[in-house]
Amino acid sequence: xxQAVAEAIQKNYLNEKQGLLSWLLTTDHKRIAIxxxxxxxxxxxxxxxxxxxxxxxxxxxxNWLVSSETYNKLFTMHGTIMVWFFLIPSIxxxxxxxxxxxxxxxxxxxxxxxxxxxxxxxxxxxxxxxxALVRGGVDTGWTFYTPFSTSYSxxxxxxxxxxxxxxxxxxxxxxxxxIATIHRxxxxxxxxFRLPIFIWSMYANSVILVLNTPVLAITLVMVGVERxxxxxxxDPALGGDPVLFQHLFWFYSHPAxxxxxxxxxxxxxxxxxxxxxxxxxxxxxxxFSSVAIAALSFLVWGHHMFVAGESVYxxxxxxxxxxxxxxxxxxxxxxxxxxxxxxSVSWDTPMLYAxxxxxxxxxxxxxxxxxxxxxxxxxxxxxxxxxxxxHYIMVGGTVMAFLGGVHYWWPKxxxxxxPEGLARISAAIVFIGFNLTFFxxxxxxxxxxxxxxxxxxxxxxxxxxxxxxxxTILGVGYVLPLCYLIWAWYYGRGATPxxxxxxxxxxxxxxxxxxxxxxxxxxxxxxxxxxxxxxxxELQLV
Amino acid sequence: xxxxxxxxxxxxxxxxxxxxxLFVVLLILCTLVSVAIAIFLIYSVIRYHRKSENELGSQKRxxxxxxxxxxxxxxxxxxxxxxxxxxxxxxxxxxxxxxISMYVxxxxxxxxIQHPEGQREINELHIPVGRPVxxxxxxxxxxxxxxxxxxxxxxxxxxxxxTMTWFxxxxxxxxxxxxxxxxxxxxxxxxxxxxxxxxxxxxxxLTQGAPEGSLASNGEKYFHQFGCANCHHFNNQGRCPDLRNxxxxxxxxxxxxxxxxxxxxxxxxxxxxxxxxxxxFSAGVMPNxxxxxxxxxxxxxxxxxxxLGPQPGTQEPSSSGAAPTQYGTQKGIGGPGxxxxxxxQVEKR
Numbered sequence: 001x002x003q004a005v006a007e008a009i010q011k012n013y014l015n016e017k018q019g020l021l022s023w024l025l026t027t028d029h030k031r032i033a034i035x036x037x038x039x040x041x042x043x044x045x046x047x048x049x050x051x052x053x054x055x056x057x058x059x060x061x062x063n064w065l066v067s068s069e070t071y072n073k074l075f076t077m078h079g080t081i082m083v084w085f086f087l088i089p090s091i092x093x094x095x096x097x098x099x100x101x102x103x104x105x106x107x108x109x110x111x112x113x114x115x116x117x118x119x120x121x122x123x124x125x126x127x128x129x130x131x132a133l134v135r136g137g138v139d140t141g142w143t144f145y146t147p148f149s150t151s152y153s154x155x156x157x158x159x160x161x162x163x164x165x166x167x168x169x170x171x172x173x174x175x176x177x178x179i180a181t182i183h184r185x186x187x188x189x190x191x192x193f194r195l196p197i198f199i200w201s202m203y204a205n206s207v208i209l210v211l212n213t214p215v216l217a218i219t220l221v222m223v224g225v226e227r228x229x230x231x232x233x234x235d236p237a238l239g240g241d242p243v244l245f246q247h248l249f250w251f252y253s254h255p256a257x258x259x260x261x262x263x264x265x266x267x268x269x270x271x272x273x274x275x276x277x278x279x280x281x282x283x284x285x286x287x288f289s290s291v292a293i294a295a296l297s298f299l300v301w302g303h304h305m306f307v308a309g310e311s312v313y314x315x316x317x318x319x320x321x322x323x324x325x326x327x328x329x330x331x332x333x334x335x336x337x338x339x340x341x342x343x344s345v346s347w348d349t350p351m352l353y354a355x356x357x358x359x360x361x362x363x364x365x366x367x368x369x370x371x372x373x374x375x376x377x378x379x380x381x382x383x384x385x386x387x388x389x390x391h392y393i394m395v396g397g398t399v400m401a402f403l404g405g406v407h408y409w410w411p412k413x414x415x416x417x418x419p420e421g422l423a424r425i426s427a428a429i430v431f432i433g434f435n436l437t438f439f440x441x442x443x444x445x446x447x448x449x450x451x452x453x454x455x456x457x458x459x460x461x462x463x464x465x466x467x468x469x470x471x472t473i474l475g476v477g478y479v480l481p482l483c484y485l486i487w488a489w490y491y492g493r494g495a496t497p498x499x500x501x502x503x504x505x506x507x508x509x510x511x512x513x514x515x516x517x518x519x520x521x522x523x524x525x526x527x528x529x530x531x532x533x534x535x536x537x538e539l540q541l542v
Numbered sequence: 543x544x545x546x547x548x549x550x551x552x553x554x555x556x557x558x559x560x561x562x563x564l565f566v567v568l569l570i571l572c573t574l575v576s577v578a579i580a581i582f583l584i585y586s587v588i589r590y591h592r593k594s595e596n597e598l599g600s601q602k603r604x605x606x607x608x609x610x611x612x613x614x615x616x617x618x619x620x621x622x623x624x625x626x627x628x629x630x631x632x633x634x635x636x637x638x639x640x641x642i643s644m645y646v647x648x649x650x651x652x653x654x655i656q657h658p659e660g661q662r663e664i665n666e667l668h669i670p671v672g673r674p675v676x677x678x679x680x681x682x683x684x685x686x687x688x689x690x691x692x693x694x695x696x697x698x699x700x701x702x703x704x705t706m707t708w709f710x711x712x713x714x715x716x717x718x719x720x721x722x723x724x725x726x727x728x729x730x731x732x733x734x735x736x737x738x739x740x741x742x743x744x745x746x747x748l749t750q751g752a753p754e755g756s757l758a759s760n761g762e763k764y765f766h767q768f769g770c771a772n773c774h775h776f777n778n779q780g781r782c783p784d785l786r787n788x789x790x791x792x793x794x795x796x797x798x799x800x801x802x803x804x805x806x807x808x809x810x811x812x813x814x815x816x817x818x819x820x821x822x823f824s825a826g827v828m829p830n831x832x833x834x835x836x837x838x839x840x841x842x843x844x845x846x847x848x849x850l851g852p853q854p855g856t857q858e859p860s861s862s863g864a865a866p867t868q869y870g871t872q873k874g875i876g877g878p879g880x881x882x883x884x885x886x887q888v889e890k891r
Contacts, residue, residue, distance in 0.1 A: 068727050141724050147701060148684040148726060152650070236702025242685055243700065276590075279603045285613075307687065308698045309705045312635050316628050323620040327613060334612045337579060340586040342600035347591065355587060362579055366572035373623050375630025376565055379694040382687060382722040446565075447551045448691025450722045453730035457718065462547045533601050541598040 012415065012512040027112035028515055033098035034413075035119050040094065041482070043085040043126065050078035052475060055437075055468040061458040071454035072139040073155070079142025084164050085126050087394055088209075088256065091263030093122075093174055095405045096202050098413060100178055102506035102513065103196055105187025105522040110180035118173035125167030132159035141452060143253075146234030146245040150226040158227055161220040168213045175206035175213075182206075187505070189524035193287075196504055196529055197280055200287040201266030204294035208255045208262070212298070216252035219245065243308055250301035258297040261361075261393050262290060264401030265332055268354050271408050272336045274502035275351035276343030277541065279530035282335040289328035296325040306377045315374055322372035329365050333358060348500075349423040353404025356431045360396025364389055367442065385445025391438045403430065403481060410485065411499045415512040416492030422484050430477035436470025501539040503530050554717055554738060555693035556674075556710040560630055568623055634695060637708035641676035643848075644669075645757070645841040648679065648686035648699040651728040653719065656841060660753035660760065665734030667719065670744035674710040678805055678844075680837050687723035690736055696722055702813075704805045711738035761846025764839050768831065781827055783820050786850045794821040808844050 013030045023031060054074050057065045066074065097115065101108050109115050132138055138160040140149040149157050182203050186195070222233045223245070232238030234245045273280045280286055302310060302318030310318075336358055345351070367389040371377050380386065410418050440463040449460045456464070498507040509518050526534045532541060553562055590599060644667070645656040655663045669675045679688060681701040688707060689696040692715075697707035721732035739747060755763075765771050773782035792800045793807070796819045801807055810817065812835055815828035835843070 068730060072724075072727060072729070139727070145685060145724065148724070152684050152726060236700075242702065277592075277598050279601060281602070282604050282609050284604075285609055306631070307696045308685075309700055309703070312632055315631065319624060319628060319631075323617075323624050326620060327617050330616050331609075331613055333579065335609075337583050337586065338605075338608075340583065340590065342602065343586070343590050344592045344597040344599040345587050345590045347587070355583065358583060359580060362576050366576055369572065369620070369623070370565070370568055373564065373568065373627030375561060375627045375634060376568070377627075378631065378634050378696050379561060379691065381696055382689070443549060447548065448689070448718065448720065450689060450720045450730075452724040455730045457733075459547060528603070532598055536598065540596055542596050 011514060012510065013515045014415070014512050016515045025116075027108070027116050029101050029109045029112065029115055030098050030413075030513065030517075032115050032119055033094050033096075036089065036093040036097060036122070039119070039123060039126065040086050040090055043081050044090075044478075045482075047078050047081035047086055048475065048478065050074045050081070052471060054078065055471040057454065058456075058464045059468050061456050061461050063455050066454075068454040069139065072141075072452070073137035075452055076138045076141050077133055080129065080138070080160060080164070082394075083142055083256075083260070084167050085122075085129065087260040087398055088171060089122065089167075089174075090260075090398065090402050091267060091405060092178070092202060092205060092259075093118075095267065095402075095409060096178065096263065097174070099409065099506055100181055100199065100202060101185070102509065102517050103199055103504055104182060104185055105190055105505050105518065105524070106181060106185040107516040107518070107521075109177045110185055111177050114173050115177055118170040118177070121173065122167055122170035125163045125165070125170060127163070128166060129160055129163030132156035132163060135159065143249060144220075144223060144245075145249075146223065146226070146242050147236070147240070150223055150233075151235045151237065158224050161224055165217050165220045168217050171209050171213050175209040178202055178206040179210065187522050187524055190505075193284070194524055194526070194529050195287075197269035197283070197286050197290070198266040198504075201262050201269065201290040204290040205259050205262040205266070208259050208294050208297060212252045212255040212259075215248060216256070219248040219252065222248075243305070246305050246308060247301065250304045251298070254301040254304065255294075255297040257390065257393070258293055261397050262293060264357065264361075264398040265290070267401040267405035267408070268336060268357050269332075270502075270504065271350045271354040271404050272339045273530045274408070274500050274504075275346045275348060275354070276340045277501070277532055278339050278343040279528065279532065280335065281338040281341075282331070283529065285331055286335050289331045292328040293325060296321060296328070300325055303372060303377070306374060307381050319372055319374045323369070326365060326369055326372070329361075333362055333365070347424075348407075349418070349420060349427055350404045350408035352424060352427040353400050353407065353430075356427065357397055357400040357404065360392050360400065360431075360434065364392030364396055367392065379448075380445060382451050383445035384441040384449045384451065387451055388438045388441035388445060391441070396434055396438070400430065400434075403427070406481070406485070408500070409506070410488070411495030412506055412511050412513065414489050414492065415495050415510075416488050416490075417495050417499065418488040418492060419484050423481065426477050426480035426484075429473060429480065433470050433473030433475070433477045437467050437474050438470070440464075440466040440470070498539070501541065503532060503535055503539075552692040552715070552717065553694075554711055554713040554715055555690075555695070556712055557630075557634055558692065558694045558712075560633070561694040564623075564626055564630060571619070637676040637706065638674045638710075641674035641708050642670075643676050643678060643845075645838075645845070646677050646679040646688060646699065647682060647837045647841070648688070648721070648725075648732075649682040650684065650726050651721070651732040653688070653721075653732070653734050654838060656757055656838060657748070658757050658845065659748055660756045661748065661751060662753070665719070666737065667734070668737045668739060668744065668747050669711055670741045671711045671714050671738050672741065674708055676706060676708040678841065679705050679707065680809075680841075682837050684725045685723050686721045686725050686732065689720040689722035690717055691720070692717040693736075698723055704809065711736075714738050714740055714743075757842050757845040758849040759846075761839075761842035761844070761849075764835070764843050765846055768835060768839075770843070773828070781823070783823060785847050787852050789848045789850065789852065791852070793818075795819060796821055796823070796825075805844050808847060809840055812840060812843075 013028055057071055135156050137155055138157055139155045140153050140157055182199055225231050226233045232240040234240040234242050299321040300318055302314055303322045306315050371380055371389060407418060407423060444460055444463045449456060495511040497510050505522055508522060643658055647654040653665050655667050679699040681699045683701060686699040687696055688699055693709040695707050695709050697705050715738055717736040719734040719736050721729060774785050788803045791803050793803050794800050801818055812831040815830055816825035819825050
């Protein structure tokens with residue numbers, strides 16, 4: 001009898017059903033999150049391999065390792081895979097998928113079958129893109145600028161575009177699911193201002209993705225139509241307008257870069273309060289800053305085109321809005337820092353990643369300001385300065401947040417603790433490797449090294465060598481967590497329901513959680529989120 | 543093995559100094575703010591490091607005055623740099639009136655440059671120091687970007703239209719020219735050199751490789767070769783507009799709108815002659831020259847039309863009376879009539 005009870009308690013989403021089919025046909029958001037984790041991890045290391053090949057090629061000013069054709073395909077596939085098959089789905093479809101229902105006290109997402117469908121659609125899109133890759137690759141850059149992509153490139157542009165087009169539907173499905181869940185499935189008493197910041201940010205993120213992904217889809221369709229049917233849309237030789245593509249693409253893609261970093265901000269906004277044991281400082285300002293970023297992100301696309309022949313007055317408007325969108329980002333940085341002040345700050349791995357995130361995001365944000373300054377962008381545009389800037393946001397920001405989040409919720413996801421000492425060391429390796437890789441690129445850009453050059457004048461070599469050295473360290477920093485997390489999955493120490501003594505609803509259920517998350521639907525009575533005061537007894541804090 | 547290592551770019555144009563100042567001021571400010579944030583962060587992390595497992599820190603949730611301050615103060619600072627940066631941008635985007643005009647055609651994967659004196663260069667550009675140089679640029683295929691780091695200028699070069707950039711070199715020397723917009727396989731090979739020369743050396747350079755004729759005279763040659771002169775000759779036939787005194791003047795269209803007869807307008811007429819027809823003329827008369835006249839030839843034709851007046855900088859009234867005088871200054875034009883006033887129909891009321 002007692003044994004039966006113990007078994008019943010130990011039933012969780014991982015062991016309730018067994019076998020490959022139980023995974024491939026699951027509608028459990030937690031299992032789908034794991035499926036996504038496998039997929040995006042694969043894409044991350046594939047994209048990372050391309051990056052490593054590029055960095056090796058750039059060790060020398062000449063084409064010593066690969067030809068220009070190959071180099072162009074390497075940076076295109078690196079960008080394409082990383083943007084659409086890692087960064088955009090990374091945090092939302094793994095941590096978001098796993099956590100959103102639990103954070104709002106729901107049994108699952110609003111549309112569990114749609115959630116599974118989105119994974120299959122994502123894999124189909126990824127498959128088509130990988131097909132383009134193995135058939136010979138694409139050489140247009142991930143930005144697909146016309147008329148090069150429509151009339152001049154001889155590579156697999158349409159196949160890659162079809163892959164991205166398909167993956168877009170997966171993004172839309174997931175985002176709709178999140179929006180519906182956050183609106184309709186919150187636990188009794190969980191009002192909007194009692195929600196964790198994670199939910200606010202993921203909500204803003206989902207709204208952006210639902211609005212901008214269709215624009216990308218139709219733009220890619222137009223690229224395909226012009227390329228196949230020679231209908232003049234973008235190519236002036238056919239009567240089109242090449243800059244029109246840039247407007248459409250960046251109308252999608254600038255909000256898209258916010259959809260890469262907003263989920264990162266979501267994760268950091270959970271880690272910082274949890275490891276400072278303090279409520280999120282300026283909660284409402286941080287919540288609304290996510291909404292402000294979502295709104296303003298649609299008004300800044302023209303800052304990619306300051307030297308593309310834009311009118312000076314249009315450029316002024318886009319510059320203005322670009323400064324405006326920096327304000328909510330600055331607010332977040334100040335509030336995270338202020339949350340740590342007078343807290344009880346732990347130095348566990350997730351917090352190390354969060355601290356790294358804040359530092360790197362600040363540098364990335366500051367250099368973003370420099371790029372928003374019209375007169376400076378003329379020189380810095382399309383140089384390594386831009387590359388360094390967005391890698392500080394995307395890699396220094398989002399990837400650090402992703403790793404921080406994976407460590408923070410690892411006990412919940414796997415039911416096991418990861419090895420803390422090793423994890424701290426690899427966090428430090430990632431931080432050092434990252435800065436060594438990308439800081440020299442700021443200098444390269446300021447010196448005038450253009451992007452997407454397979455060969456370059458030899459005066460830039462020293463900085464490229466430094467950057468490549470950093471990339472190898474960074475690579476080690478990424479492989480280590482992969483190894484010890486897999487180890488911990490099998491051999492890690494068992495985790496308690498709330499190892500960090502955090503306040504979120506996801507910690508009020510066993511680790512790993514049962515298939516339906518909560519035995520009893522939670523009722524939220526605490527008037528405010530992150531209410532350590534109210535939960536003092538429960539969390540045994542003094 | 544590793545040569546010319548440097549951490550600060552060469553500054554060799556009138557804009558570079560202004561750019562450097564703005565960049566350095568902003569860099570210092572950003573660094574100070576970043577360091578302040580870092581110090582506060584590190585202080586908090588160390589000073590408030592958790593001492594015992596059960597410790598709970600302060601539970602302070604907000605401080606409205608501080609939050610307002612760190613929203614408003616950054617915004618005000620941003621606006622200061624916004625205005626400063628926009629000011630510099632206007633300066634970079636607007637060429638001075640006394641600039642020498644040169645013409646650039648980009649193609650996969652080379653830069654073709656034409657001087658008004660007729661010199662042609664590939665992947666090299668010789669310019670005099672101390673004189674503003676204005677480049678009118680177009681592409682034969684994909685988008686390129688004309689980037690001279692030492693001058694802090696960059697401008698995309700688009701197919702199907704003209705873009706413009708300018709610079710004034712301040713130091714003689716040899717400076718990198720890069721294509722900054724990815725343009726295909728040999729993008730990284732679409733590079734060249736700018737040679738900024740003392741005015742005397744530049745004059746020597748111009749005379750040494752003296753070509754057969756100026757760009758405008760080449761244009762005149764094409765004007766006859768492509769049959770432009772058959773209609774646009776300077777009698778009062780009335781089928782086609784007189785091109786004298788046309789350049790940069792307003793043109794009244796059949797639609798009632800007015801356009802300026804700039805480089806782009808002239809180019810457009812060659813590719814799409816039935817669009818933007820001047821008042822008093824009809825569509826369907828002028829043939830389409832797409833695929834017949836190359837971008838470089840169009841630039842020569844524009845240069846010729848420019849030479850037909852009015853002279854740059856002169857703001858004479860757009861009366862038809864000026865036309866015959868301008869015509870008289872041109873040599874070797876095949877049109878019979880010297881008293882045309884057909885242009886009056888083209889010009890603004």
